[in-house]
Amino acid sequence: MRIGFPRALYYFDHFPFWAGFFHRLGIEVVTSPATHRQIMEQGLKKASDETCLPLKLLAGHIQALKDVDWIFLPRIVSVEADTYTCPKFLGIPESLLPAVPPGMPVLTVTLNWRKGKRQVLKDLEVLGAQLSQDKADIRKAFNEGLEWQQRYQDTMGAGWNFEESIREIERAAKDLTESAKVPTLVTWKERMFAKMSSTALKPTAELPIVDQNRDRLRIALVGHSYLTHESYANLNLLRKLREKANVELVQNVNQEEVETNLSGLRKKLFWSHSKQIFGAGNKFAEDQSVEGIIYLTCFGCGTDSMVQELVSRRAREQHKPYMVITLDEHSGEAGLVTRLEAFLDMVERRRVHEGYVSTYGECLDRDSNAL
Numbered sequence: 001m002r003i004g005f006p007r008a009l010y011y012f013d014h015f016p017f018w019a020g021f022f023h024r025l026g027i028e029v030v031t032s033p034a035t036h037r038q039i040m041e042q043g044l045k046k047a048s049d050e051t052c053l054p055l056k057l058l059a060g061h062i063q064a065l066k067d068v069d070w071i072f073l074p075r076i077v078s079v080e081a082d083t084y085t086c087p088k089f090l091g092i093p094e095s096l097l098p099a100v101p102p103g104m105p106v107l108t109v110t111l112n113w114r115k116g117k118r119q120v121l122k123d124l125e126v127l128g129a130q131l132s133q134d135k136a137d138i139r140k141a142f143n144e145g146l147e148w149q150q151r152y153q154d155t156m157g158a159g160w161n162f163e164e165s166i167r168e169i170e171r172a173a174k175d176l177t178e179s180a181k182v183p184t185l186v187t188w189k190e191r192m193f194a195k196m197s198s199t200a201l202k203p204t205a206e207l208p209i210v211d212q213n214r215d216r217l218r219i220a221l222v223g224h225s226y227l228t229h230e231s232y233a234n235l236n237l238l239r240k241l242r243e244k245a246n247v248e249l250v251q252n253v254n255q256e257e258v259e260t261n262l263s264g265l266r267k268k269l270f271w272s273h274s275k276q277i278f279g280a281g282n283k284f285a286e287d288q289s290v291e292g293i294i295y296l297t298c299f300g301c302g303t304d305s306m307v308q309e310l311v312s313r314r315a316r317e318q319h320k321p322y323m324v325i326t327l328d329e330h331s332g333e334a335g336l337v338t339r340l341e342a343f344l345d346m347v348e349r350r351r352v353h354e355g356y357v358s359t360y361g362e363c364l365d366r367d368s369n370a371l
Contacts, residue, residue, distance in 0.1 A: 001131070003072050003107065004065035007032045008058040010076055010089070012225040018072070020148030021124075024141035025133055030068050032061040035232035039064050044329055046099035053298040053328055054226050055088055057233060059099035070107040071100060077112035083272040084114075086303055107131075217245035217347055220284035222311060223296030224273055224304075225251055227327065234296060235333045237325070237340070241294070244344055248290060253280040261286075265310075274307045281311035285318045292321040292347040294340075299328040321347050 003022060005011065011031070022029050032039070035057060043060025065071055073093035076085050088095070093108050100106055109127040111120055121142055128138035219241060221228055228238060228249060241247050258279030262268070269275040284290045293315050297304040308324060315322035323343045325336065 001070075002028045002030050002068045003070045004062075004068035005029050005031050005072050006058055006061035006065065007034065008061045008230075009054050009092075009226050010074065012229050014074075014076065014079075014149070016152035017145040017149040018074075019145075021141045021145035023148075024144040025128075025131065025137060027131070030065065032064040035061070035230060037232075040232070040329060043099070047096070050300070051095070052088065052300045053233060054224070054230075055095070056329065057230065058092075059096055062096060062099045063101060068104075070105050072107045074108060075110045077110060078114040079111075079272050080113055082114065082268070083270050083275060085272055217344060217351070218248065218289055218291050219245045219344070219347070220248040220281070220290050220293045221296060222250055222277055222281045222284065222293060224277070224301075227296050227298060234327060235331060235336050237296065237336065240337065240340060248284060250277055250280040253283060257283055269307070271303050274303045278307050278310055281307075282314050285311070285314040285320050290320070291351060292323070292343065294343070295322070295324045297324065297326050299326055321350060 005015065005018065015031075019029055039060035040057060041060070042063045043056040043058070046063065047056040047059040062071060062073075073096065075092055076089055078084050084090075093100075093106055097106070107127070107130065110123055112123075113120060121139065124142055125135050125138050128135065128141075133141075221238065221241060227234055228251075231237075231239065238247065253276075258276055261279045261282040262275065264282075265278075269278060281293065281295070284293055293311070295304075295308050295311060297308055312322055312324070321343065323339070325339065
């Protein structure tokens with residue numbers, strides 16, 4: 001059996017879990033190709049005009065899946081206690097049924113961690129019944145999926161390369177021979193941690209590892225993972241930025257640091273992605289070694305409309321250079337490059353002149369709160 005997994009949206013956060021889950025059940029996971037022009041154009045034709053760019057891309061990736069028995073579209077309601085995912089996540093798969101090729105069956109399951117691990121397991125057992133799998137096998141697959149996800153998350157914050165990590169997981173998921181199941185998983189873990197600890201690790205052409213040269217600017221790129229790592233939709237922003245500066249990402253901030261930096265809000269953020277983005281953004285704003293913050297969002301994102309304003313206020317309080325880049329299907333590379341270069345030039349001048357304001361003949365300390 002071959003299950004198609006679209007390379008969009010929840011792929012960038014939860015693919016390791018599903019790769020391990022289906023791998024244990026002996027089911028091959030087939031991912032759609034990396035986003036290209038045709039995928040975006042097909043998504044624009046099939047998705048509603050009111051939806052955001054990531055959902056339009058998901059519609060395109062659904063159509064790009066070929067030679068599979070099912071297309072997998074999970075409904076992820078919540079990934080932790082007291083939170084929800086974006087409302088548009090909750091509408092999957094119904095909102096994207098027009099994008100599914102005629103005659104192609106859709107496999108779905110509802111995951112709601114607000115109701116606890118036991119309920120999640122029960123929902124997966126219902127999914128297993130559709131795949132002719134018994135409850136014992138589903139429990140084993142569930143535990144293996146959690147293990148793959150945990151090992152993947154443990155690499156965050158260690159100079160890891162996202163695309164390379166995912167490729168290793170995809171290779172492991174495709175190896176379905178009985179004798180290779182355990183060695184494949186162990187090999188993946190050993191290879192990833194060996195690469196991160198190696199001093200001879202060289203950047204890849206597709207997505208370079210962060211250069212830790214201290215003389216370079218240190219810029220934080222804040223935004224949803226399915227935007228920051230979607231190289232076609234964001235016009236290779238991450239690669240362009242890494243060519244000129246050391247880059248900090250939201251995904252590199254562990255959960256403990258996120259929770260620590262959520263203080264100061266009257267009410268807790270109940271969107272899981274927004275909670276992570278605000279906690280990481282607050283940390284970057286207060287970290288004096290981070291010299292500028294870029295917030296990457298997409299047109300029509302309801303959660304970002306609020307969280308972006310909260311992060312910008314924290315950045316202004318710390319006199320941190322801050323820029324918002326808004327993406328949609330009409331975004332052009334020339335305009336992005338111009339804005340990015342202007343922002344980096346401003347940050348560089350700020351570092352050199354330490355906030356000197358020539359008009360008034362006064363020197364403004366960049367770390368102070370005095371204007």
